[in-house]
Amino acid sequence: MGGLPLVFVPGLMCDHTVWDPLLPHMPAQHACRVVDHGDADSLVQMAVQLLQHAPPKFLLAGHSMGARVVLEVLRLAPERIGGVALLDTGYLPKLSGPAGEEEISKRFRLLQIAQAKGVRVMADEWVQGMVHPDRLNDHELIERILVMFERKSVDIFAKQIHALIHRLNATDVLASIHVPTLILCGQQDTWSPPAQHEAMHQLALHGALEIIADAGHMAPMEKPHEVAAAMSRWLARCA
Numbered sequence: 001m002g003g004l005p006l007v008f009v010p011g012l013m014c015d016h017t018v019w020d021p022l023l024p025h026m027p028a029q030h031a032c033r034v035v036d037h038g039d040a041d042s043l044v045q046m047a048v049q050l051l052q053h054a055p056p057k058f059l060l061a062g063h064s065m066g067a068r069v070v071l072e073v074l075r076l077a078p079e080r081i082g083g084v085a086l087l088d089t090g091y092l093p094k095l096s097g098p099a100g101e102e103e104i105s106k107r108f109r110l111l112q113i114a115q116a117k118g119v120r121v122m123a124d125e126w127v128q129g130m131v132h133p134d135r136l137n138d139h140e141l142i143e144r145i146l147v148m149f150e151r152k153s154v155d156i157f158a159k160q161i162h163a164l165i166h167r168l169n170a171t172d173v174l175a176s177i178h179v180p181t182l183i184l185c186g187q188q189d190t191w192s193p194p195a196q197h198e199a200m201h202q203l204a205l206h207g208a209l210e211i212i213a214d215a216g217h218m219a220p221m222e223k224p225h226e227v228a229a230a231m232s233r234w235l236a237r238c239a
Contacts, residue, residue, distance in 0.1 A: 010036075012160050180238045181204045188215060
């Protein structure tokens with residue numbers, strides 16, 4: 001399986017920019033590509049779109065919402081996947097009760113900012129909790145994130161929020177994975193913390209857990225060399 005194509009799946013309001021720092025470190029034989037979710041408003045729809053345009057068999061790496069899409073691809077067509085990498089993500093549905101309402105409130109508050117003041121203003125607030133605190137003064141990194149978000153519309157933001165709020169429980173999918181699996185997150189990821197990934201690791205029998213020091217939710221952009229090294233170890237297991 002070493003020569004299988006590698007498909008990268010971006011997260012909420014993200015695109016190839018998240019994966020660009022890793023691509024030079026990926027072996028050429030994997031023919032890397034990055035998908036786009038278009039105007040899909042459910043994780044299942046995103047997964048179906050991905051499968052429609054993907055090779056017959058391939059490797060799959062997702063970040064944040066993108067990793068949740070990976071889990072939906074596995075639910076739909078596990079026989080087509082030779083290995084999965086799940087970065088800075090989760091697997092549970094929206095919680096019931098106050099915790100779930102708090103998540104909805106946080107997401108819709110950002111949507112309201114985007115609607116009233118524009119996507120960049122929203123992204124400038126969103127990013128404050130999405131990178132390691134020491135990187136908030138890294139103007140080059142922050143600008144790349146803001147410009148990436150600006151490429152997406154408010155309408156796409158609303159549809160992707162809808163997709164996340166209505167996400168399925170993927171516990172059974174994680175427990176059924178039978179291919180080499182990488183579970184990775186930044187040590188300072190406060191949105192998808194290490195404890196969440198440790199729980200995923202317990203469910204995924206073929207999983208390897210990697211925690212990236214001094215990185216937040218945007219670990220592939222914050223620590224590309226370390227993340228690329230972890231992915232290289234995963235790809236070696238997929239060979």
